[in-house]
Each structure stands twice: as C-alpha cells, then as structure tokens.
Amino acid sequence: MLFGSAAVLTAGLWSGLKPESARADAPMTFEGLVEKAREAAARPFEPVSIPAPDLIAKIDYSAHWQIQFRKDATLYIGPNKSPVQFFHPGRYFPEPVRIHVRDAAGTAHEVPFVSDFFSIPEDNPALDLPEGFGFAGFRVMRPNLEPDWISFLGASYFRTDGPEAQYGLSARGIAINTGLNVPEEFPRFTAFWLGPPEKDDEELSIWAELDGPSITGAYRFGVIRNAPYGGHLTRVSAHLFLRETVERLGVAPLTSMYWYSERDRAGGEDWRPEIHDSDGLAMAAGSGERLWRPLSNPTGVTTSSFMDVNPAGFGLIQRDRDFENYQDDGVFYNRRPSAWIKPGGDWGPGRVQLILIPTDDETFDNVVAYWVPDSPTEKGASFQFDYEIEWRERDPLPQNVAWVVATRQGQGGVPGDPLPEGVAKMVVDFEGPSLTGLDRESGVVPVVDALNGRILKPIDAYPVVGTNYWRLTFDFEQTGPEPVSLRAYLKLRDRALTETWLMDAWVERGQG
Template identity: 40%
Template sequence: MTNTYRFLPFFRSLPRTARIRKLAAVLLVFVLAGPAAPARADGKAFSFQDVEQAAKNLAAAPFVPPPAVAEPLQKLDYDTWRKIRFKTDQAYWRKAKLPFELQFFHPGFLYDRTVKLNVIDGGKVAPLVVTKDMFDYSQVKDLEGQLPPEIGAAGFRVHTAINTSSYLDEFAVFLGASYFRAVAKGQVYGLSARGLAVNTAQQPGEEFPWFREFWIEKPAKGQKTLTVYALLDSQSLAGAYAFTLVPGGETVMDVTSRLYLRTPVTTLGIAPLTSMFLYGENSLPNARMDWRPEIHDSDGLLVRFQTGEWLWRPAQNPATSLLTNSFAADNVRGFGLLNRDTDFANYQDTEARYEKRPSLWIEPRGDWGPGRVDLLLIPSDQEIHDNVVAFFSPNEQAKPGTPMAFDYRMRWLTAPADLPPGVMTVATRSSQPDKNSRLFVVDFMGEKLKALKKDDDAEAVVSVGEGATLLEQQCFKNPVTGGYRLTFKIGLDGGSTLQDILPEKRGPIELRAFLKFADKSVSETWTYSVVPGKS
C-alpha cells in the first residue's frame, strides 16, 4: 500500500545520499506526453478555453498512452542521470532579462516520458523546443551521441528574484505525473501538491493522472505573476488547469480546473497534498527514531468548516497499516497540511532544514458542495517516503459527459500565518503509562490566552470515542509560554478475547478537545486517533 505514495520529488533540497535512496524507492511511472490543443483558426488569442476544448476532446476519445523516450534514456541509472546538467546560461527568457526564467529536466531513468511545452507570446502559441544542446553531457560523453537533437523535457522549474533582487532562485517545479511544488521566500522544498487524485486507497488500485502538456505565458518586464496552463490526462478522465503563480513572502497559486470523465471513478481527490511524517513530539518511542528530535515535512492537517469551526489533526506514522480519517466538510472553507513547528532546535538537522519546509493551505474559490476532507496516513520506516496524503472528495462524483469545476487558491506559507486567527494547538505529546492507558499533553497558544488572569478563565472540553474512557483531565495556564496546557488520561476498554490477545485488532479510538471561554468563543478543535497496540 505504501508504494502508491512514493514519488520522485525534487532532489536539490536533499543531501546526495538521501536523493539516491529516495529515487530508488519510487515506483510510479511518469508518463508525460501527448497531443497539443488544436490551433485556433479564428485568429483569437490563446486562452483557457482552448485548454478546456483540448480536455473535452481527450475525454471523448479512448485513452492512448504516450510513447516512451529513446531506449538509451530508459536504461540510465540514477547516478548517470544526475550527471546530466542543465546549462544555466540556456535558461529560457534569460537573455531577454525577464522577471521569470525556465529551466528543464532531462528525461531518462524513471522519467521515461516527456511533456509537451508551449509558449504563449502575444496570444499566439509556439512550441518550446528542448534540445540536447541545453544540457552538459561532459560526465556522460557516450550518451550524447546516441540521442536525437530534440530530446524534450521531463518537466520544468521556474526561477525568479524571490530571495534577493540580484539572483533568480528556483521557486516552483512541475515534474512527474501531476506533481508540483513551490516555496516562499527563505523556504526549502518540502511537501508537494498534485493536480488530481483518483481512487486513492481504493481497489483495485490508485490511478495517477499526469500533466501531458503545458502552455506558459511569456511575462512582460516587471510583471510579478506567471500564468501556466496544463492539460491533464489519465485512463479515466482528462482535465484543463490554469495556474497563476505569484512568488513572494507567501507564494500564491490561483488554480482553475475543469474535469471531464471518460469512465466513472470511485473517488476523486481535489487539490491533493502529499507530505512526509516520520515522527514528532506526539510519537511514542520506537525504532524509527534517531538522534534528531523530530523528522517531518508537515505535522498536521488543518480544516476550516463552513460552520466556522477549525479542526487540527496532528500527523501520525501508523505502526503497521493504513490509517484513514474522513471529516465531513460540506462547502469546505479551507484545508491544508501545515508545518507549525518552525524551530530548528526541534529538528537539529543542518542539511534537511525541516524548520524551513513550507505549509500549504487550500482556499476554495466558490462553493465545492457536499463532501469530505480525507487524511491518509501510511506506515513508513524512512524519511525518504511521502506517507501523508490529504484532499477534498465530493460526495457526488461526476458522470462521463458532465464536467466538474473546482477553483481554489494555494498558499505556500510559513505557519501559523493566522491559521486559525484565534487559539490553536502548538504541540501534542503522548506517553503510555501502561498497556491499558494513554496520557496526552496538548498545548494551546493565542493572544487571547496571554490576557487571561486565572486558570478557570479557560475550560477544556474533552470527548473520548468508543473503546476508551476519560480517566482524568487538567487544564491550566503555562507560566513559561503564556498559553494553556491540557493534560488528560484515557483508559482503554477491554475488548473481546481476541482483542485482548491481539490488541492491534481493536479499532481506532477518536479523541476531541477544545478550550471554551467566558465570551462563548472557542479554540480550534484538536482531534486524534488512538489505535491500541499501535499508536
């Protein structure tokens, strides 16, 4: 099951040994090529409607997988592939001194398909041709002569002056299936996003759509945004996407998407996010831990409901089996995977710099209708695997011939960024006094808490689901932080004879807690799953 979520990330942010291990773990097939959108015969400027039409045309025809890259590229191992370097002086738009530049990824190794790239200039479309002259083969001289002049690209990255005005840093990457990711100023790559998730955690298995064609709009001098259009394709559907990228202290992407099904699907995952959580302060001692206090790209899921409630679910790394959480969220107002812990002292990793990993917040534009936010937590023994997945799933799945529309804003930011605007959870700690009990220590922070004078100005409300009993609880002001600390202990109820012998046969126990105040306001809701014998 875990293999489903291992994908080839963008390795420049990882140490070399970690990059090698991560590549070796990838099992996805990245197929990225296909037919272009039809050329306009009416002379009008290219627009999103052209991508929509291309998606409709694709969905109306049987699925056709794109051809593979040249055989010599398929035989490359990781060490050879990484020796092929893009020549930075070949960056697209560099000579024009535009505010954005494009660089390209060489196909080969696990990137066994290419994407089709186009540039929109003055409303007119022209192919963006990627040739082997753009790459340095000095360390793999035998390969260059085996390749045609035009080799295509596995994906591309975007550079701009995000950290300093004198240098164009990489801030966004589109590479592999429908994966992409970005950073804001001062950040390093962490979690990723995808265009769409299809049949995640469903039988007979997940389907991975891919962006097979891109159209990138040439920016004007001084322009602060970049527009990218993308054509999505897979066995079951096709889709049209528009991305407006705005890099900065908080990098924003406005996304417009239209989906057209070929065949019915069981589950659509809208705005899917993929991240890594090996362990954190909430993890019980286990063999996965090393000398570092915490290892994760994200430490929890935050959801904002249309009722005004905010919910925080700390991330976990299950011991042996997939853990799925679903939160009913009709017309959800926002959700995301956050990395709230931004203190280097809590990681101590001078290479990975986990404290600099971005959080990603999704804000729907318009109503998405009835649905739920799903969180999937997958067992993982190494930090090289992405084992956290979150997305919105509509209750009503579209039928072939009926398009679906989902528009949203993506905010790549440094948490907490006023998410939520009031009192939030900043730490979850846990211990296991004995096999039949669990102790939790949950810390809340917020300006409201600092102003409270007495412990009883904030009241904790704790609820324990079936399978356990609340034994004791205490809530008091933390004299060090100015926040409030909630401690409580639960006792695990006796199960069946089989469950007593094999505690892992017990189902998850759901916990909820929040603080309420005299003015009738409340904190965000903290939630957690306890799996007896596992987590």
C-alpha cells in the first residue's frame, strides 16, 4: 500500500515511494504551461478517452458517496503543508484528471492513481476499475482534515465553503456559448500542478491546463483561506486561446441556484419559505454606479445584459442571511457564500450577463453570471484575464449609497378597493447611511422607469416606522408579451441615495 509513503510528500518531493509509482516531469514554469496551451490551440481537439466506460457508469451517486479518501493518504503540499485529498471518479465525473505536485524549483511529479488511496466497500463496482485510471479532482482540507474548504471537481468547476463553512454556488474556468441556441461547451481542467504559494498570504498555488473543442488555456490560482473580510480568496490568472470561433465567451463565470424567495413564493410548493443559493446579481460599474438585480425563476430561459467598461466588480450574492427566512436546518441556505469578482487590469468594454433557467426544485444550478468582452472571439484570438474571487457573506457594502434588502411583488391596487386587473405592485426596501435622518419632508424623490410596461401612480417612497429601511412602492402593468424591464432608485436633488434596482417582471407573480 502506498498511502503511508504518500503522506510524507512535502515541497514537491516523494519520500519512500517506489520509483515506478511516481513519474517525474521535466522542470516546468507557468510560462511554459501558457506556451503549451497556445500550441495546443493550433491542433484539432481530441476528446478524452475514458477507460472502462461501462464500469465507471456503474459508480452512481450512491456508490460514489460510499468511497472515502483515506486520511492517512493525505498529501501535504509546500512549506505550509497544505493537506490535499483526491476525488474518486464515478458516473458523474468519469473523465480522468492528471494531478502533479511541484516544488519551488519547478520539479514536478505526477501523483499515481492508486485504489489504496481510498476506502471502498467490498460490493462497490469501483473495486474493479483498473489501476492508473485517474482522479476526478481534488480538495484542500483544513489543518485538522475536517472539513475541506476548496475543491476542484468536474469540467472546470471549483468552489469554496465561504465564511460560514457551507458550500453553495460554484465558479468555472470559462463559459462557452451559454444561453444560446447552439450547444453549450464545457471545457475541462485536464491536469493540475499543486505547489508552494507564489505570494506570502497564499496557502498554496495551483496551475491548471484547460482543454475543450473551441478553447485551450493555462490557469494560475492562488488560494487563501480566511481572508481579512472573513471569507476565502481565490486569485485567478487565465490565459486563453481559441482554437475555434465562439459566439459567446463568458469570463469569470459563476453558477448558482434560485428556486423562489419572498417575492415569488407562489412559484414554490415546498414548505420552506425561501430556497436559493443566491438572491441577486450585484455589480459595481466602472462609472461608480452600484446595481442590484434580484434573481428570479422564469418560465423560459432569459438573458439580461449590463453594458460597462472596466467594471469594478460583480457577483452572485446571498444577501439574506436570516435563518428565519429559510427554516432549513439541513443545508442552511442562510449560510451559503456569495462570490464577488474583482477584475484586475484593463478589461475594456463588454457586459456582465445574467442567464436564468426555469427550475422546479433545488437540485440543479439554474443561474449563471459572467463577463462578455466586446473583443472578437474568432479562431486564433487570445486573451488574458486576471481577477480575484472573494468568497464572502455578501457583496462589499456600497460606500455612498444605500442598498436593497428586499424585493416583494403582489396584486396591484389599494386594499379595500376593487382590485384592478392586469396590475401588479412592486415593493423594494433600501437600507444604508445615506438615508439616515431623512423623512417624507426631506425631498427624497423616487425614480422609476419601465420598458415593455407602464408605471402607474401613485409612486411612493417613505421610511418604514420602527426600522432603518426606506420603502419604495409602485404599481405597473404589462403592455406586451415580453416581461416589463423595471429600473428604480431614490435620489435627493441630483444625488443618488441608493443603488439602482433592476428587475424583469411579469404582472403574473412567479414568472419574473
């Protein structure tokens, strides 16, 4: 058995492992990995070969869950001795991934796939897999080995458990043709190199090779546990090369789940009041404007785009952190992390895009957000994007404006009067120091606009008694088959007091 020897791997050097079990690579640099990706883009895509596909298909969810990585096989990487464990392949993660360990000098060794790394029940079909099959991915553990705090598993997906040790939304290396009428591509990380940190505050650094039918890439990740704001931080440098023209290139993509919340509770039949990993898209535009777009569960796939130049940040956010609003004591949606993308360098013109897909349960991700550059994405094009992902409770608080704390929708009209047909009411609550001390006599003005619809008077904005909130209320009606695109904020004279609230809504609640 090799797990006892593997546990003493430090600084990229095997100790006591049989020579035939570990293959040493030539010294490598990240620049060399970038050049390798560039050269691969000039060659046709070759799909990965899955050894024993019929056998791997037998390792279903239940069988895969029974397979446990042995604690005494844990690898300790770099001077921080970061504990790393590996994922076994299965039906939902069949493609083998090569994993290497490298030292500060660049010497790298491939970690062999050995079944003895895992504790596998005697009746599990995984016991019949051939040696050397390949791992599905890996995770970095906390110092006591429980639990893991960051993992890379499946295609180009990775995620952390955020400030409250609860996994939720995921990030991806890249999104290709998401939300279009052509098939979406899912490029994957085919190989990883785990090594010592490249900056003083990092736990370790991770290099990854990306490959897909239309794209190749080299990625550098610097991962930090317990960042100053209370969550985790992932530094990303992505070098991308297009081997084919793509219609839509989604940079720094985030993937999440939204079923229903207080705004569209009628759309969910579960006993819990709200079910979602994220409740909104937040954006800090390059101009300084802050935007909030509540998520929704539409009846068909919808796409929202927010044009910008050099955005300061964007992310899928879980602002509602109150357990009482979820009542889920099993998976704790109130603890789910938010992910805030902080671009580095000049990203130029483009758009943040939000894709919403209908769902009738909580088991599938149905929300995607990413940056789409305006640059041509033709065969032979290359890109470099540097950014940070802050895994935190919520988006950074706006400095000069109040923020949205709740969005609710219901029947329009006035209670006690006959209810008008085809009219809905929207209620938006704001909170923040820019509203402190203001009242109805202060001159606060609500600004509300609609596309594909009409705003009906009265429009009202006022402080909610006994709270720190200001409430904006208005009725609207739909003027065509398309959803009503709503935009609203509060201002005092020429100064915006709140972030801009944006919503695509139907008059019939639960469709927007």
